[in-house]
Amino acid sequence: MTSFPKWKTALVLLVCILGVVYTIPNFVSKKMLEGLPEWLPNQHINLGLDLQGGSHLLLQVDTNDVKEKMLVSLSEAVRSNLRSAEPRIGYQNLKVRATTVTFKLRKAEDRDRMREAIAPLSVMLPTGQRSNIIDISDEGAVTITPSEQGIADRISSVVDQAIEIVGRRVNETGVNEPTIQRQGADRILVQLPGLGDPERIISLLGKTAQMTFHLVDLSATGNNGRAPAGSKRLPGLEEGDGTTVIKNRVMVSGENLEDAQATFSQGQPVVSIRFNGLGGKQFGKVTSENVGRPFAIVLDGKVISAPRINEPILGGSAIISGSFTTQGAQDLALLLRAGALPAPLNVIEQRSVGPDLGADSIEAGKIAGIIGIVAVIIFMIITYGMFGVVANIALAMNMFLIGAALSVLGATLTLPGIAGIILTIGMAVDANVLIFERIREELRAGKNPMNAIESGYARAFTTIVDANVTTGIAAVILFVMGSGPVKGFAVTLGIGILCSMFTAILLSRMIISLWVQRARPKTLSV
Amino acid sequence: MKLKLVPAETKVPFLKYRFITFLMSAALILASAGMFFGPGVNKGIDFEGGIMLEIGMTEAPDLAQMRSALGDLGLGQVTLQTFGAPNDIMIRVQRQEGGSEEQKIAVELVKKQLTDTFGSDISYRRIEFVGPTVSGELVQSAIEAVILSVIAILIYIWLRFEWHYSVGAIAALVHDVILTVGMFSLTGIEFNLASVAAILTIVGYSINDTVVVYDRIRENFRRYKKMDVKDLLDLSINETLSRTVMTSVTTLLALAALYIFGGEVIRGFATAMIFGVIVGTYSSIFVAAPILLKIGLTHHNEEEEGFKPKDDVVDAEG
Numbered sequence: 001m002t003s004f005p006k007w008k009t010a011l012v013l014l015v016c017i018l019g020v021v022y023t024i025p026n027f028v029s030k031k032m033l034e035g036l037p038e039w040l041p042n043q044h045i046n047l048g049l050d051l052q053g054g055s056h057l058l059l060q061v062d063t064n065d066v067k068e069k070m071l072v073s074l075s076e077a078v079r080s081n082l083r084s085a086e087p088r089i090g091y092q093n094l095k096v097r098a099t100t101v102t103f104k105l106r107k108a109e110d111r112d113r114m115r116e117a118i119a120p121l122s123v124m125l126p127t128g129q130r131s132n133i134i135d136i137s138d139e140g141a142v143t144i145t146p147s148e149q150g151i152a153d154r155i156s157s158v159v160d161q162a163i164e165i166v167g168r169r170v171n172e173t174g175v176n177e178p179t180i181q182r183q184g185a186d187r188i189l190v191q192l193p194g195l196g197d198p199e200r201i202i203s204l205l206g207k208t209a210q211m212t213f214h215l216v217d218l219s220a221t222g223n224n225g226r227a228p229a230g231s232k233r234l235p236g237l238e239e240g241d242g243t244t245v246i247k248n249r250v251m252v253s254g255e256n257l258e259d260a261q262a263t264f265s266q267g268q269p270v271v272s273i274r275f276n277g278l279g280g281k282q283f284g285k286v287t288s289e290n291v292g293r294p295f296a297i298v299l300d301g302k303v304i305s306a307p308r309i310n311e312p313i314l315g316g317s318a319i320i321s322g323s324f325t326t327q328g329a330q331d332l333a334l335l336l337r338a339g340a341l342p343a344p345l346n347v348i349e350q351r352s353v354g355p356d357l358g359a360d361s362i363e364a365g366k367i368a369g370i371i372g373i374v375a376v377i378i379f380m381i382i383t384y385g386m387f388g389v390v391a392n393i394a395l396a397m398n399m400f401l402i403g404a405a406l407s408v409l410g411a412t413l414t415l416p417g418i419a420g421i422i423l424t425i426g427m428a429v430d431a432n433v434l435i436f437e438r439i440r441e442e443l444r445a446g447k448n449p450m451n452a453i454e455s456g457y458a459r460a461f462t463t464i465v466d467a468n469v470t471t472g473i474a475a476v477i478l479f480v481m482g483s484g485p486v487k488g489f490a491v492t493l494g495i496g497i498l499c500s501m502f503t504a505i506l507l508s509r510m511i512i513s514l515w516v517q518r519a520r521p522k523t524l525s526v
Numbered sequence: 527m528k529l530k531l532v533p534a535e536t537k538v539p540f541l542k543y544r545f546i547t548f549l550m551s552a553a554l555i556l557a558s559a560g561m562f563f564g565p566g567v568n569k570g571i572d573f574e575g576g577i578m579l580e581i582g583m584t585e586a587p588d589l590a591q592m593r594s595a596l597g598d599l600g601l602g603q604v605t606l607q608t609f610g611a612p613n614d615i616m617i618r619v620q621r622q623e624g625g626s627e628e629q630k631i632a633v634e635l636v637k638k639q640l641t642d643t644f645g646s647d648i649s650y651r652r653i654e655f656v657g658p659t660v661s662g663e664l665v666q667s668a669i670e671a672v673i674l675s676v677i678a679i680l681i682y683i684w685l686r687f688e689w690h691y692s693v694g695a696i697a698a699l700v701h702d703v704i705l706t707v708g709m710f711s712l713t714g715i716e717f718n719l720a721s722v723a724a725i726l727t728i729v730g731y732s733i734n735d736t737v738v739v740y741d742r743i744r745e746n747f748r749r750y751k752k753m754d755v756k757d758l759l760d761l762s763i764n765e766t767l768s769r770t771v772m773t774s775v776t777t778l779l780a781l782a783a784l785y786i787f788g789g790e791v792i793r794g795f796a797t798a799m800i801f802g803v804i805v806g807t808y809s810s811i812f813v814a815a816p817i818l819l820k821i822g823l824t825h826h827n828e829e830e831e832g833f834k835p836k837d838d839v840v841d842a843e844g
Contacts, residue, residue, distance in 0.1 A: 050791075058660065060659070196650065196653075197650060197653070199630060199633070199634065202626065202630050203627075203630060206625075206626055206627050206630070346625050346626045346657070347626035347629070347630075347655065347657075348626070348656075348657035348659055348660050349655065349656050349657060349660045350629075350653065350654060350655040350656075351652075351653075351654045351655075352650075352652065352653040352654065353651070353652050354649060354650055354651045354652065356582070356649060356651060357580070357582075357651040357652055357791075360789060361789055361791060361792075364787060364788050364789030364792070365788060365789070365792075367787040368783045368784045368786070368787040368788040368789075368792075369783075371783040371786075371787055372779065372780035372781075372782075372783035372784065373780075375779040375780070375782075375783060376776050376779050376780060379529075379775065379776060379779060380776070382528065382529045383528060383529045383530070383531070383772065384528065385528055415791055415792060416720055416723055416792075416795070418788075418792075419720075419723075419784060419788070419792050419795055419796070420727075422780050422781075422783065422784045422788070423727065423777070423780060423781065423784075423799065425776075425780040426773075426776045426777030426778070426779065426780035426781065427731070427734075427773070427776075427777055429773070429776045430734070430773040430776070430777075433769050433772045433773050433776070434738065434769055434773075437766075437768050437769040437772070440534075440768075441765065444534065444535070459745075462741065463737070463738050463741040463742075466686055466737045466738075466741060467733075467734040467737050467738055468734075469682060470679050470682060470683070470730065470733040470734060470737055471730035471731070471733070471734050473675060473678045473679050473682060473730075474675045474679065474726050474727070474729055474730035474733075475730070477671055477674050477675040477678060477726075478671055478675070478723065478726050481667050481670055481671035481674065482667065482668075482671055482719075482722075482723070483664065483667065483719075486668075486671070486719050486720075486722060486723045486726075489720075489723040489727075490723075493727065493730075525528070
C-alpha cells in the first residue's frame with residue numbers, strides 16, 4: 001500500500017546526501033578548500049564571464065586571405081617545378097585567377113613531361129580526395145584548382161597555427177587562465193576571465209605581425225608615382241609618414257627571429273631583436289654587402305623604419321628604432337616574440353563585462369533567488385499545510401541537487417542560468433501541486449487517507465512525466481542549438497527538470513509514506 | 527484554515543464563453559501581428575549587429591548633451607537609454623564599416639568623447655560587439671531552435687495522445703508565442719538572445735500547462751463514456767483549475783522576485799516570462815481545450831485510436 005521499499009529509501013537518502021555534500025564547497029572559500037583532504041568534494045560551480053567579469057572574443061580567420069596565399073604559393077610551385085625540369089619546360093601566361101592557377105605550355109609536346117613535373121603538387125588526402133585538381137587541355141592549356149577538401153585542410157591547419165600564436169600572444173600579456181579553443185571550421189574562441197576591457201588584446205590579435213627586411217629601391221624618389229618593376233611602394237607605420245619604395249625580395253624574414261625585447265636607446269623606446277643561426281647569417285651577409293644603404297623593416301605591409309646600414313652586423317642582434325611609444329615598443333616586441341599569424345584574424349563578436357557588473361549580477365541573482373524561494377515556501381505552507389512543508393523540503397533539496405549537478409558536471413553558471421534556476425523554483429513545486437491536488441480530489445471522492453495518497457501519486461505520475469518531458473524537449477533543443485546565454489539557460493533548466501522530478505516523485509513520496517506509516521492518520525488535511 | 531485560491535469544486539462553464547474568448551484571442555493575435563509588422567521588435571545587437579556599451583556614472587548625466595556629443599563623432603546612428611538607474615546608461619552604436627579594427631576605434635572614440643565631456647569617472651560595465659555574420663547566424667539558430675522544439679513537442683503529444691490534441695496544443699502554443707512577440711513589439715523591450723530563451727521557456731510552460739489539462743480530458747473520456755463532449759471538457763478544465771492556478775502563482779512568485787530584485791540585465795527576460803506565464807495559463811483553459819471541440823474530438827475518436835482504459839489499478843488493490 002503506502003509502503004516504500006527500504007532499498008528505495010536508502011537510494012533516495014544517498015542521492016540527497018550526495019547533493020548536499022557536493023553543494024557545500026560552494027559556500028566555502030577556495031582557500032579553505034585547499035586545506036581539506038583531497039577525497040572531499042572540492043569543486044566550485046564555474047561562473048560564466050558575465051558573472052565573474054571578463055571578455056569573450058570570437059575571432060574568424062580570414063579565409064579569403066588563406067585561399068589567395070594558397071594560389072600564390074601554388075603558382076610559385078608550378079614555376080619552380082617547370083623550371084627545374086631537365087630540360088626546362090617552357091610555359092607562358094602563368095596566372096592566378098579567381099580560384100585557379102592557369103598557364104599554357106609553349107610546346108604542346110611537353111605535355112607528358114609537364115604532367116609528371118606538376119603531379120607532386122596534387123597529393124592524395126586522407127579522405128581520398130586530391131588536394132588540387134589538374135586539368136590539361138589538348139592544346140596544352142593547364143588549369144589547377146585547389147579542391148574543396150584541399151582548401152578545408154589548409155584552412156584547418158591555418159586555424160591550428162593561429163590558435164598557437166593567439167595563445168602565445170595572450171599569455172604574454174599576463175591574463176589569468178585564458179581559454180583559447182577552436183569553434184567551427186574557421187573560428188577561434190578566446191575567453192579572458194577578469195579582463196573587462198580587452199582593447200589591448202584586440203589590437204594585438206588584429207595584427208598578423210609578419211615582419212620582413214628589404215633593401216630600399218633608391219632609383220625611385222618622391223612620395224608618389226609607380227614603383228619600378230620588382231619593387232613596391234609601401235606606406236609608413238603612422239598616417240602621414242610618407243612612403244618608401246622597397247625591393248620585393250625578402251632579404252631576411254621575421255620567421256628567423258629568436259627573441260625580441262623592448263628597451264631604450266638614447267632615451268627612445270626601441271625593440272632589440274636577436275636572430276637564430278640562419279637569420280643571423282642572412283642578416284650578416286646583407287649588411288656586409290650593403291654598407292651605407294638604407295635597409296627597410298616592414299611589418300604587415302607598412303615600413304617601420306629604413307635606417308642606414310653603418311657597418312656589417314654579424315652578431316645576429318639588431319635594434320629596430322622607429323617613432324615608438326613605450327607601449328608600442330612593448331607590443332611590437334611581444335608580437336615578434338609570439339610569431340606571425342598565418343592569416344589575418346577578425347573579431348566578429350566581443351562581449352566584455354566589467355568585474356563590478358558581474359558581482360552586482362551575482363548579488364542581484366542571490367537576492368532574487370532567496371526572496372523567490374521564501375515567497376514560494378510561505379505560499380506552499382499556507383496552501384497545503386503539512387504537505388506544503390514536505391513540498392518545501394523537496395524544493396530545498398532540489399536546489400541542493402542543482403548545485404551539486406552544476407558543480408560535478410563542471411557546467412558554467414551564467415546570468416540566464418540563474419534565471420533558469422529561479423524559474424525552476426516556481427516550476428519545481430508544480431509536480432507536488434499536481435500530486436496534492438489529486439490527493440484532495442481522491443479524498444473528496446471518499447477514499448481513506450492511505451488510498452487517497454497512493455492513488456494521488458499514481459495518477460499524477462503520468463501527468464508529471466508528460467509535462468516534464470515536453471519542457472525537457474525544449475531544454476535539450478535549446479542546449480544543442482543555442483549558443484552563449486541560451487545554452488547556459490538550457491543547462492540549468494534541464495538539470496532543474498530532472499531534479500524536480502526526482503524530488504517530487506521519490507523524495508516527497510518517501511517522506512509522506514514514512515509519515516503515514518507511523519501516524520496512521522484517520523483523516524487527512526491537504 | 528488553509529488558503530484555497532480556487533474553491534474545491536468549481537463548475538464554471540468555460541466553453542459557454544468560447545466564442546467570446548476565441549474572438550478575443552483572434553483580436554489579440556491580429557494586434558500582435560500588426561505590432562510586429564508595423565513598429566516591429568526592438569532588435570538588440572545580438573540580432574542587428576553593432577556595438578553596445580553600458581556605462582555607470584557617479585551621477586545622472588544630461589542625456590541630451592551626451593547624445594549630441596556622441597552624435598558629433600560621425601559614427602552613424604547612436605542611441606542612448608538609461609538602464610535601470612538614471613546614472614546607468616546604455617549606448618548603442620551601429621556597426622562600423624570595415625573590420626574589427628574599425629569597431630575598436632569606434633569604441634575608443636566613444637570612450638574618449640565621454641571622458642572629454644563628462645570627466646574620467648565613468649565605469650565601463652559592459653562592452654559588446656556583434657558582427658554581421660554572427661548576428662545572422664544567431665537569428666537563424668534561434669528560429670531553428672524554436673521551430674525544432676515545437677515540432678519535437680508536437681510529435682511527442684501525437685504519440686502520447688492523438689492528433690486532435692497535437693493540433694490543439696500547437697494552436698495554444700502559437701497563440702502564446704505570437705502574443706509574446708506582440709508584447710515585445712508593444713513595450714519596446716530589447717529583443718536579444720535572452721528573449722529567445724524566454725520564448726522557448728514560454729513554449730515549454732504553455733505546453734506543460736496544456737498537457738495537464740489534456741491528460742485529464744483523456745482520463746475523463748475513458749471514465750465517462752456517455753458524457754457530452756462539451757460538458758466533459760468543462761469538467762476537465764474545472765477539475766484541473768486549482769492546479770493550473772496554483773502552479774501559475776508559484777511560478778509568478780519566483781518570476782516577480784526575479785523581476786524586482788534580479789537586476790536590469792535580467793528584467794527584460796523576467797517581463798517576457800511573466801507575460802508568457804499569464805498568457806500560457808489563459809490559453810490552456812480558453813484555447814487548448816475549446817479548440818478540441820472545434821476540430822471535432824469525440825468519444826468515437828478516442829475508441830478508434832485504441833485507448834484501453836487501464837485506470838483504477840490502485841483501487842483494485844485497495
